[in-house]
Amino acid sequence: MNRPIQNPSATKISGGVATDQQHDSARKHVTGEAVYIDDMPEMAGMLHGCLGLSTVAHGAIRSMDLSDVESAPGVVAVLTASDVPGENDISPTGLHDEPVLAEGKVHFFGQPVFCVIAETREAARRACKRARIEYDEEPGIFDVGGLDPEADKLVTKPLKLERGDIALALGSAPHRVKGQMRVGGQDHFYLEGQIAMALPGEDGDVTVYSSTQHPSEVQHMVAHALGVASHAVTVEIRRMGGGFGGKETQANQFAALAAIAAKKLGRAVKIRPDRDDDITATGKRHDFLVDYEAGFDDDGKILGADFLYAARCGFSADLSGPVTDRALFHCDNAYWFPAVRAQSAPFYTNTVSNTAFRGFGGPQGMVGGERLIEEIAFALGKDPLEIRKRNFYGTDERNVTPYHQTVEDNVIERVVAELEASCDYAGRRREIAAFNANSEIVKRGIALTPVKFGISFTATHFNQAGALVHVYTDGSVHLNHGGTEMGQGLYVKVAQVVAEEFQIDIDRVKITATTTGKVPNTSATAASSGSDLNGMAAQNAARQIKDRLIAFASEKYEVPTEQVVFLPNRVRVGNQEIAFDELIKQAYMGRVQLSAAGFYKTPEIHWDRERGRGQPFYYFAYGAACAETSIDTLTGEYVIDRVDILHETGRSLNRAIDIGQIEGAFIQGMGWLTTEELVWDEKGRLRTHAPSTYKIPLASDRPKVFNVALADWADNVKPTVHRSKAVGEPPFMLAISVLHALSDAVASVADHAICPRLDAPATPERVLMAVERLKREMAA
Amino acid sequence: MAGARQHIRFLLNGEEVTTGDVRPDETLLDYLRLRRTLSGTKEGCAEGDCGACTVLVGRLSDGELIYEGVNACIRFLASVDGCHVVTVEHLKRADGTLHPVQQAMVDHHGSQCGFCTPGFVMGLYALWMRKPTPSEQDIETALQGNLCRCTGYEPIVKAAKAISGYGAMKNEPLVAERAEVTSILKGWKDGSRVEIGDAGERFIIPGSLDDFADAYEANPDATIVAGSTDVGLWVTKFMREIAPVIFIGGLEELRQFGKSDGAITIGAGVSYTGAREILAAAMPAFGDLIDRIGGDQVRNMGTIGGNIANGSPIGDTPPPLIALGAELTLRKGSRRRTMPLEEFFIDYGKQDRQPGEFVESVTVPLPAKGAHFSAHKITKRRDEDITAALGAYYVELAGDGTVAAVRIAYGGMAATPKRARSAEAMLIGRPWTAENIEAAMDALSSDFTPISDMRASADYRMLVARNLLKRFFIETSGTKKPVTVKRYEAA
Secondary structure (H helix, E strand, O other), X not given: OOOOOOOOOOOOOOOOOOOOOOOOOHHHHHHOOOOOHHHOOOOOOOEEEEEEEOOOOOEXXXXXXXXXXXXXXXXXXXXXXXXXXXXXXXXXXXXXOOXXXXXXXXXXXXXXXXXXXXXXXXXXXXXXXXXXXXXXXXXXXXXXXXXXXXXXXXXXXXXXXXXXXXXXXXXXXXXXXXXXXXXXXXXXXXXXXXXEEEEEOHXXXXXXXXXXXXXXXXXXHHHHHHOOOXXXXXXXXXOOOOOOOOOOOOOHHHHHHHHHHHHHHOOOEEEOOOHHHHHHHOOOEOOEEEEEEEEEOOOOOEEEEEEEEEEEOOOOOOOHHHHHHHHHHOOOOOEOOOEEEEEEEEEOOOOOOOOOOOOOOHHHHHHHHHHHHHHHHHHHOOOXXXXXXXXXXXXXXXXXXXXXXXXXXXXXXXHHHHHHHXXXXXXXXXXXXXXXXXXOOEEEEEEEEEEEEEEOOOOHHHOEEEEEEEEOOOOXXXXXXXXXXOOOOHHHHHHHHHXXXXXXXXXHEEEOOEEOOOOOOOOOOOOOOHHHXXXXXXXXXXXXHHHHHHHHHHHHHOOOHHHEEEEOOEEEEOOEEEEHHHHHHHHXXXXXXXXXXXXXXXXXXXXXXXXXXXXXXXXXXXXXXXXXXXXXXXXXXEEEEEEEEEEOOEOOOOHHHHHHHHHHHHHHHHHHHOXXXXXXXXXXXXXXXXXXXXXXOOHHHOOOEEEEEEOOOOOOOOOOHHHEOOOOOHHHHHHHHHHHHHHHHHHHHHOOOOOOOOOEOOOHHHHHHHHHHHHHHHHO | OOOOEOOEEEEXXXXXXXEOOOOOOOXXXXXXXXXXXXXXXXXXXXXXXXXXXXXXXXXXXXXXXXXXXXXXXXXXXXXXXXXXXXXXXXXXXXXXXXXXXXXXXXXXXXXXXXXXXXXXXHHHHHHHHHOOOOOHHHHHHHOOOOOOOOXXXXXXXXXXXHHHHHOOOOOOHHHHOXXXXXXXHHHHOOOOOEEEOOHHHOEEEOOOHHHHHHHHHHOXXXXXXXXXXXXXXXXXXXXXXXXXXXXXXXXXXXXXXXXXXXXXXXXXXXXXXXXXXXXXXXXXXXXXXXXXXXXXXXXXXXXXXXXXXXXXXXXXXXXXHHHOOOEEEEEEOOEEEEEEHHHHEEEOOEEOOOOOOEEEEEEEEOXXXXXXXXXXXXXOOOOOOOXXXXXXXXXXXXXXXXXXEEEEEEEOOOOOOEEOHHHHHOOEOOEOOHHHHHHHHHXXXXXXXXXXXXXXXXXXXXHHHHHHHXXXXXXXXXXOOOOOOXXXXXX
């Protein structure tokens, strides 16, 4: 459709960068018209798969009798490991430690052993129950407590970061603290569960619609499992109903099985696991056991910090290497350690293989570091905030991280100072102390915690992106890039960048589904990198076309190139203005290529893992939060009374989207640290595998008062897309303030003389048990 | 049975549906998505906990048409016989204009991934219809059954507050159709029985309470389905065969209240929402407790009778009902018998109910003047969470300050909802003092040996069981200091 030019004399386009443009699918979301994979029309003859899961946590498969499954009503096929035509492996690291279907042995309760393909989803699910599998059970490792990094099995190589002489620093310090902290894991609980739909094509090709953050990896995994070249596999995803890291690698299994079945049977196959199976069979945030020790002076200035981060990785490596690395990269949070040693222990356990989750180990690293600060504060009888401020990174000195990267963009002091003033931290602390002195049962607490989070994939080669931009002859634009949309607003942000570049209203830019057929070899949409990478790649593509248009107009109208200027929905060429659409038509007639593939790679970064040195991060994102809570010391129940956030997003591409990310990340982080508890029983069975038992926050859990502000006074010092900053993960860690506010409230029962050592998640039970312990120790 | 209807009939958005092609275990959600390609309604959990499948069901209540949000994932299609099912597809006008609820959500950036959004829209729609200018508490209570993992809820709550500012919508679908829908549904209320299917696919929708009594006596092996908040999961999670089924959710006779002689009689089919209306007025603590059962959708579906008959040790209404001295009425055919509610619960999974016998009503004595009653539930998450431990307390004090009557009941502490007889013994006839309460708290360990599970450890259960009794005592002292943390100031 050829539309008339829009607002030919407008001074500003609609939906450019730095506008509060709505999510591109907002209208479709509220009407139910947004199409998720399970909503797509089903091809005639489509079949449905259901995974048969192991019923023991560790052991050899003695016998497998699937005859009753095969004869169940509606069953068309039952796949086992031997039906995998290519490699029976979907390990994203290439370590060959994660089969599509278990072969000979199972390593965790809920591991996929077989896959039923039936005429309906219900028939497949019912048939699954009829399997008769016997196991020779072996003892399982379910917890990392008591494991030895030297002796016990690791899933991947550990990392050590070291700077300065830690032994000397600890040995000569006037004061020392030492302790251990347990930090729980987290289920993603994306509202749309895992799903894949595979359509067989000619030549053995297959198209897979997969709810994935990483279409290229799904493509590669499917190709490996099928034993075909990557060019035979196309993976597409328009939108996910939430990802949060849970669809970075975890979509592979469902996609591979759907593709295998589709090729074997020559029919379309869809696999959508039930929520309980999804939670049972897919990886989660790693839980950690953190050993920490610090030496410090009388003022609370840290002289040396020593950490061991032991992670429950599950039975395979998956992303545990980079996750545990990132935990170490964030043990320092915003603090300078004159001497430091941080080591990881990525332990093998007989539990589901843990995976990426918003923050990717960073939150766990930071929680350990913040416990250290808290311990020092209690040891010296000071306000933890005082200790925090005393140890912040400097700007020109005291600015080297444990991985030897110099922090060049530090603004934490200003962020914290502004928040401390705006939320009246000092006044409220006094008011709370007065309240607590007069209240026996209800105690209140407050805490202000900072966040400094490193931006870039630590695997340097992932920091690249591609985009594809077409301008059609009517001036409308087709935009495609390698990033995936999971709700975070990436599509609309990148569309804003392209609209800005061409100076056309955003509704002239059509956002299209991510597919490996248009932009190849992409990285996962992860590590908060989506708009940094894809925004730049799309900008690059648009600029290529723009440059061609400029050259064309310059030649046609015989004006110097600098006299070709893109104005809102029009182009000024010399002394005349030509509508954008008109110029495009002319350019087409003049045989100008109106399509371009854009590319971007993050500059400057490098990382030498062996030496623990480099510049893994392009820049850092900063923020701070102050939380206030009330606890009931009879039951451990609590409410979050107030939270104030000041978070830094550089020059925001879209403040509305960014505030949504900050609020959403905060609440998700709060859930992780409060009510979201994963419970395994003594047989290694996850007992919290549904929303009835696994409790993510509700509207009524959010802070009663919730003030969120952007620290918009600082552009990104690096030349990122329009000087914006990544925002997906950093605000997740602002929720650490809630854990510390709860801890502060608990501490009041013992006059702040004893560190509560409140572990996470701080369920009402943990809060009450900490209260009881402090009361006992106080009485003793 | 001769004369029984062999089809169900209901309204789906603007369409009348008559069909005999229905299995008793077919969920409304599967019907909408698979058979009608109405894919705006999503499946998030298939157990009534996430709300992505929220639709409205309109039914006649004493002649008045009311719409309630329900979980389509655990609601059976057969149970919407005689109702009006409204899905998200019904809201937008033909010219593309969004409904105020939808427009407010768009304007406030209330969606991110969008998967939960249709459910939120329907939940807010139901709220907007019954309370156009809701308080923050109203909004949060209405949204307890809707999970969002992206937004942190802030923009959704802001949207909810703003809806009324968008003005009454012209041609608001359910307002415009109200008279017509009421008349259609009334026309369908002819007291006829529905009977469809053979063997493993057989179900009955009785035409009246007496018809139900007859049907159940004749089919004592039948599964009775009222709100399906539990039986729904037998199907979606455990894939159990439930036929033959008797659906009783549509029996208005079972949804009745009676008030007499200082007691309230609640029909077994009264929903939590319905029970809250009448119980909260007399006993605010009971109302607060009901607000923490499931989400709005579950409270609209689940029934008091089901909560009792189910026999779960963690059902939330039996402990307070026992503490209040409630009496249960069971019926088989035309024969009725009554018993103190506490005697109904024999052991885990075992109740004093004969084949073909059903829970007809429960009669709750109102607290005597000056008596104290309270009930406290402990969960990991405050709302929409299953009980770890629940204490319910009733005490009458004599003029001299001694305990004239006391009933203490707990859920989550034993294999059944159970009275704390030893603790009560430490209190009856004695002064209502901190000292005696302490003795009663100690006695709880002879009443209960709780278990550890994913909800709580045995130690925590025992500790809070003790402390909740203490909280109750402090409450009765009339202290002005806070006795617990509260999200909302008392109304």
